[in-house]
Amino acid sequence: MATGRTHRPATRSRGIPEATVARLPLYLRALTALSERSVPTVSSEELAAAAGVNSAKLRKDFSYLGSYGTRGVGYDVEYLVYQISRELGLTQDWPVVIVGIGNLGAALANYGGFASRGFRVAALIDADPAMAGKPVAGIPVQHTDELEKIIDENGVSIGVIATPAGAAQQVCDRLVAAGVTSILNFAPTVLTVPDGVDVRKVDLSIELQILAFHEQRKAGEEAEAQAGAAASAAQENNGKGPDGDVPAVMPA
């Protein structure tokens, strides 16, 4: 295959890099904190520190959104909060459904970070009839039979899957068939979806495994190079690597 692949058009107008999009929520969180403390303006340096990234990166990121800063001054916190929110689509209401109300599903339903950012839990859905009607986070759990109806009536386009791995694909198929076009998957499975549907996954054990890799590496290096004079560099982080300071991997 690989014949006749659609070229990505060179149109740059709205092409915000994926890496930048992934950092916008981070900036938003830092800005919200500043806003709550009534800080009026912030420099790229300060905001970058608060978000845990490097300031040049932050300025470059913002440059994709437009010129929202003032030279010699910095950024207006409130204005930037609004601009980023708008860019992320958080100025509108996003009804979401959570399917699979086990421990994780319940945790998600109770998670405050959703409501505060434009996400509204429209319904909780579980396959267990015993769960039906039981309130979780103040919302009564509904049976899977109602799934299509719920999606339709609430205009849900984002679904969260927190079921066991075995049920995930099936649930996913039903969600998609009912009109959901974005899925956040917590089940440890690769979901197959038709074109035009976005899937993001969060795998709790994957993150731990990545930590274990670095942990093992640390132990190994400690044994080998007891010289220890590790480069005092990098207060930077984030993006993909470990959030904290990456132990100078590069210069060998």
Added chain:
Amino acid sequence: MATGRTHRPATRSRGIPEATVARLPLYLRALTALSERSVPTVSSEELAAAAGVNSAKLRKDFSYLGSYGTRGVGYDVEYLVYQISRELGLTQDWPVVIVGIGNLGAALANYGGFASRGFRVAALIDADPAMAGKPVAGIPVQHTDELEKIIDENGVSIGVIATPAGAAQQVCDRLVAAGVTSILNFAPTVLTVPDGVDVRKVDLSIELQILAFHEQRKAGEEAEAQAGAAASAAQENNGKGPDGDVPAVMPA
């Protein structure tokens, strides 16, 4: 602890790209599934499909680990499972502590994906005295006062923070002071840690926000350009952003 026990074969795995490391758990999961179905060998094409990545990428990734495949045949499933496990450090036992046994902490404690991959929940810790002694996932919750003792006695080097945001940094500091060098942070805060400590974060609302961004973009394009040029394959995304591959055909 973290004594220099030379438990390390002369692997010359110096400098495996971070992006590759992040995918190894993915491959491992797919391979484990194949192993359970007693599939003896697998081609890069097949495994790539199962893991949701492209086959060239997968082969390149494996090439950093060594030459574990057989030309004309593929990879031996069992052997590859072992090699990746070893590379990730999963052939050893990793005692972890989970701090903050709310909904999320309980979900994590119950999460099967940990135990099956070399992670052992050594202790559950919570600041609420009322929780103390209560068993969650069969493990009695202990009070925060015991934190240092638990870390020390169990040789814990990986900690999971599932506390509210306000308590996270404080808990982090104590974990680090007690000897923890890798932290998985579920609290929506940027943690500051000394050099040599790794932090990875999982922010549930960030993932949703990224989905919202793409969702919004979808809606906008649908309205603007009704020209539907078929794009590429199915799910090729995972790790980072959604593939989408939406041709942003829109003049400025």
Added chain:
DNA sequence: CAATGTGAAGTAATTCACAGCG
């Protein structure tokens, strides 16, 4: 001035495409 915004340079990750081996 001080701090943004951005070309240019540098680095990392992905994909291509095919030599070479079993």
Added chain:
DNA sequence: CGCTGTGAATTACTTCACATTG
């Protein structure tokens, strides 16, 4: 042959460094 393993080409992301501007 089929499929791996990998240089080379490509694309994406980051960082530098400084001209520009309020």
